[in-house]
Amino acid sequence: xxxxxxxxxxxxxxxxxxxxxxxxxxxxxxxxxxxxxxxxxxxxxxxxxxxxxxxxxxxxxxxxxxxxxxxxxxxxxxxxxxxxxxxxxxxxxxxxxxxxxxxxxxxxxxxxxxxxxxxxxxxxxxxxxxxxxxxxxxxxxxxxxxxxxxxxxxxxxxxxxxxxxxxxxxxxxxxxxxxxxxxxxxxxxxxxxxxxxxxxxxxxxxxxxxxxxxxxxxxxxxxxxxxxxxxxxxxxxxxxxxxxxxxxxxxxxxxxxxxxxxxxxxxxxxxxxxxxxxxxxxxxxxxxxxxxxxxxxxxxxxxxxxxxxxxxxxxxxxxxxxxxxxxxxxxxxxxxxxxxxxxxxxxxxxxxxxxxxxxxxxxx
Amino acid sequence: xxxxxxxxxxxxxxxxxxxxxxxxxxxxxxxxxxxxxxxxxxxxxxxxxxxxxxxxxxxxxxxxxxxxxxxxxxxxxxxxxxxxxxxxxxxxxxxxxxxxxxxxxxxxxxxxxxxxxxxxxxxxxxxxxxxxxxxxxxxxxxxxxxxxxxxxxxxxxxxxxxxxxxxxxxxxxxxxxxxxxxxxxxxxxxxxxxxxxxxxxxxxxxxxxxxxxxxxxxxxxxxxxxxxxxxxxxxxxxxxxxxxxxxxxxxxxxxxxxxxxxxxxxxxxxxxxxxxxxxxxxxxxxxxxxxxxxxxxxxxxxxxxxxxxxxxxxxxxxxxxxxxxxxxxxxxxxxxxxxxxxxxxxxxxxxxxxxxxxxxxxxxxxxxxxxxxxxxxxxxxxxxxxxxxxxxxxxxxxxxxxxxxxxxxxxxxxxxxxxxxxxxxxxxxxxxxxxxxxxxxxxxxxxxxxxxxxxxxxxxxxxxxxxxxxxxxxxxxxxxxxxxxxxxxxxxxxxxxxxxxxxxxxxxxxxxxxxxxxxxxxxxxxxxxxxxxxxxxxxxxxxxxxxxxxxxxxxxxxxxxxxx
Numbered sequence: 053x054x055x056x057x058x059x060x061x062x063x064x065x066x067x068x069x070x071x072x073x074x075x076x077x078x079x080x081x082x083x084x085x086x087x088x089x090x091x092x093x094x095x096x097x098x099x100x101x102x103x104x105x106x107x108x109x110x111x112x113x114x115x116x117x118x119x120x121x122x123x124x125x126x127x128x129x130x131x132x133x134x135x136x137x138x139x140x141x142x143x144x145x146x147x148x149x150x151x152x153x154x155x156x157x158x159x160x161x162x163x164x165x166x167x168x169x170x171x172x173x174x175x176x177x178x179x180x181x182x183x184x185x186x187x188x189x190x191x192x193x194x195x196x197x198x199x200x201x202x203x204x205x206x207x208x209x210x211x212x213x214x215x216x217x218x219x220x221x222x223x224x225x226x227x228x229x230x231x232x233x234x235x236x237x238x239x240x241x242x243x244x245x246x247x248x249x250x251x252x253x254x255x256x257x258x259x260x261x262x263x264x265x266x267x268x269x270x271x272x273x274x275x276x277x278x279x280x281x282x283x284x285x286x287x288x289x290x291x292x293x294x295x296x297x298x299x300x301x302x303x304x305x306x307x308x309x310x311x312x313x314x315x316x317x318x319x320x321x322x323x324x325x326x327x328x329x330x331x332x333x334x335x336x337x338x339x340x341x342x343x344x345x346x347x348x349x350x351x352x353x354x355x356x357x358x359x360x361x362x363x364x365x366x367x368x369x370x371x372x373x374x375x376x377x378x379x380x381x382x383x384x385x386x387x388x389x390x391x392x393x394x395x396x397x398x399x400x401x402x403x404x405x406x407x408x409x410x411x412x413x414x415x416x
Numbered sequence: 417x418x419x420x421x422x423x424x425x426x427x428x429x430x431x432x433x434x435x436x437x438x439x440x441x442x443x444x445x446x447x448x449x450x451x452x453x454x455x456x457x458x459x460x461x462x463x464x465x466x467x468x469x470x471x472x473x474x475x476x477x478x479x480x481x482x483x484x485x486x487x488x489x490x491x492x493x494x495x496x497x498x499x500x501x502x503x504x505x506x507x508x509x510x511x512x513x514x515x516x517x518x519x520x521x522x523x524x525x526x527x528x529x530x531x532x533x534x535x536x537x538x539x540x541x542x543x544x545x546x547x548x549x550x551x552x553x554x555x556x557x558x559x560x561x562x563x564x565x566x567x568x569x570x571x572x573x574x575x576x577x578x579x580x581x582x583x584x585x586x587x588x589x590x591x592x593x594x595x596x597x598x599x600x601x602x603x604x605x606x607x608x609x610x611x612x613x614x615x616x617x618x619x620x621x622x623x624x625x626x627x628x629x630x631x632x633x634x635x636x637x638x639x640x641x642x643x644x645x646x647x648x649x650x651x652x653x654x655x656x657x658x659x660x661x662x663x664x665x666x667x668x669x670x671x672x673x674x675x676x677x678x679x680x681x682x683x684x685x686x687x688x689x690x691x692x693x694x695x696x697x698x699x700x701x702x703x704x705x706x707x708x709x710x711x712x713x714x715x716x717x718x719x720x721x722x723x724x725x726x727x728x729x730x731x732x733x734x735x736x737x738x739x740x741x742x743x744x745x746x747x748x749x750x751x752x753x754x755x756x757x758x759x760x761x762x763x764x765x766x767x768x769x770x771x772x773x774x775x776x777x778x779x780x781x782x783x784x785x786x787x788x789x790x791x792x793x794x795x796x797x798x799x800x801x802x803x804x805x806x807x808x809x810x811x812x813x814x815x816x817x818x819x820x821x822x823x824x825x826x827x828x829x830x831x832x833x834x835x836x837x838x839x840x841x842x843x844x845x846x847x848x849x850x851x852x853x854x855x856x857x858x859x860x861x862x863x864x865x866x867x868x869x870x871x872x873x874x875x876x877x878x879x880x881x882x883x884x885x886x887x888x889x890x891x892x893x894x895x896x897x898x899x900x901x902x903x904x905x906x907x908x909x910x911x912x913x914x915x916x917x918x919x920x921x922x923x924x925x926x927x928x929x930x931x932x933x934x935x936x937x938x939x940x941x942x943x944x945x946x947x948x949x950x951x952x953x954x955x956x957x958x959x960x961x962x963x964x965x966x967x968x969x970x971x972x973x974x975x976x977x978x979x980x
Contacts, residue, residue, distance in 0.1 A: 104596055104708075130599035131607075137600040143593035146697050147615045156611075157601035190696065204601070214600075 053244055054115035054211040055080045056101070062109030062122075063096050070096045071107070072268035078212075078261070083238050083245040087255040088265035089291065094248045095216060097265075101246065102137055102214055103130030114211050131160070136205030136243075137214040140221065142197050144189035150176070150200050151185035157208040175207040176200075178237070195226050202234075206241060213238070215247040219254060231257050252292045256280065264288050285411055289337040296383045298336040302410075305330045311355075311405055318379040322355050323408035334410040338383065342407035345374060345387035349400050356403040360385075365393040376401065424888050428807050431797050435816045438794075438856055442831035443823075446677075449670035449834040464671035473649070481633070481651040484567060484643075488632040491572035493625050495726060496579025497617075502719045503580075504587030505613070507709045509716065514723040518584070520577045523960045524731055525917045527637035527934055528953045531941050532734030533570045534641050535741070537561025541748065543737065562646030571638050573730040575628045582624030586617040586694055592707045605710060619694035626687035630680050634824040636920030637934070641941055651676055652826045652920060659830075659924050670834060673827040684822035735957060741950025760947040773948065775929070776936040780916050783847060783932060787854040788911035794855070795862030795911075796904055800896065802863070803870045804878075821860045825920030828857055832925065845927040853921045858914050862907050869903020870896065902970045909963045909970075917956050 063071040086094035179199035272284040283289035300316035360376035372387040539557040548558035837844035919934035
């Protein structure tokens, strides 16, 4: 098991800069997720680490070993990097039985035949596919194929595991199940893992570290809760979960836990963000689920109590999704235990100052 | 699919009966004929089978046929697979030109390759051997083309493209993830090619090889020129010899056809199965990808040289020979201006070269025009029912229309003779029997051409017409036929050109006054009329080249209209 260090990686495709100076480190045994919309450069980054793309700049280290460096002209070929990889379409070889698919990496490493059989059995056991070794991939379900792909990637105990959107081909229910199973597998085997996905929920559930990428650059890097609760900018706040964005001007800057007051149109909202100066423009990001909606007015003195009118209310099962107007601004709120509301009805919303996040330089 | 009205059911049955008759009636007579002493008698006997196996030359013919077929198939794989890999998976320069190998069988029919190589490879005066003697300063020829080795060489040149076509498709459509997975697992480039790429292409290679095997039994021109000149008789030329006898030995020919028919049928069955497996290995629904190319480094020039050499010997040298022969005053003269002449061309056009040449061209044009038109009309109906119908008989129809692929042209001809020389047809020594043979032989190609283009037409277009109130006939004529027209025209051209140069059935069926271009070509070759052979061959090549261009243009029209 090794850590992975990526320094200042650059990759161009003609005029397009796909990866624009990316650096991050995956500590030993941790799972780092590259999260971003399609075309953000996450898959290219993974392919560079795997050895399928040649970078135009930057270094990749696995442990102390330099496997790719544009400046030092080092490019270890994919088959000598000792990595494991699970592909989006699994990439199981259709002409080989499950057992031979899993054994392939060991055969390439010249492992003695006697050891291979045992290792393959253990790997299939790890992914709960005992007894299916004689089947062909086409005779397995999507979820089972997925597990074979994992067994194949893990069987030779690679230094690092690379996952390229491995869950995106599964249906919703199976995907949810596999998420947890995968995370457990990773924790159990303690393998350093880089995971690529565009699904923020997947990233939240599975990661130790999330790297949010956009247009070839890193927007934010941090723990899942950090990225969700304190998005660094509007892109992160918008991409990770749903957010309301309200632009305003700081009228009173708080220090420490003291509250900062921001004037948004005719409303004044309070938040606990510090480090913004009075008079500066900020963007407030508010999660719909952090707003408490009620037909009753909240007690006098409740901070951030807003009276809104309902534009549209959609019943979504446990949640009533509300599109509201307040002081000329639109906000989206998740209401709980509310009657079905007609358009034009009045509703009271209050927001905990701690869950409002002020992003600096908010005009965008 | 909308529910077809019952008039359609009648049409479907009618179509099945017609195709069933066209394909099965001659086969029925072929089998029956092998148990009869002659076409007039009604006696049942096994004499023909005893007789052919007691013939002393039979062992030799079978041995020759086996050596030739296995040799040609193996050599074709050895040529076709590396070429496919070079084009499909490497960074070899000029790949787009090398890819022309795929259309080579259409441009250079076996009869053309055969006569050209006969002129190139004769030990004493063959151009390649003359060049070698000059180059090496020796009196010994480099090789003799009129040997089993020469026969296999020329046939493999002609048939290797079939292996190429199937294999290159598999290489190009392979999911690159499968190879990336091997790399990540620790396999280097060569291990990946050996353990992943080639095994996954194996069904496609097998499929191409089996088709080549069938073709090697089917092709008549090369054994009839290069083989016969060297005294090597194989199955097809032996059949011909039986039919040349006076009187022709119908029963022996029929009896000899049956085992070959079984072998071809078996090979075709294996080929379809291999093709099915290949499709499972190489296609991922709704995905298109560009496979990773292997960087060959300096080896790419070796690859280019290999491909260029193949194109040189299979196409360029033969065509140069034909051009030389068309314009040179006397064979053997250097191609300098003083020895060039248009005389041979004028002779052919004015009929001074023999009225028979002009007549054969007229006959070929008539047969090909009629044959292609009737054939494509039949194909269109069959293709429609096979692709669109929900009728349970469509599988049978599909199968019936495929059968002729497995029947060598010579065997079709023998079957035609048995079936149509009797009442109520009496077609012996007419052009009509040749016409029916052509339509039967090339039906599978017509069906495939039209069904490819019908498959591309979205079914909703027909449903929309049906919902708007159009009955089946209106949908077929007003919607389907116009949309499928490029495919239908392309199919017509393919049939036309195939019929223009058909030899293996024609050679058994033609009679005096009823010659066609290819039979005259063989006749002229036997008479040693170098220039006339070259001119007729060149006409076939130019005609083929023109139609390839036309077909390509037409298929492009379909793509542009976005009917997919």
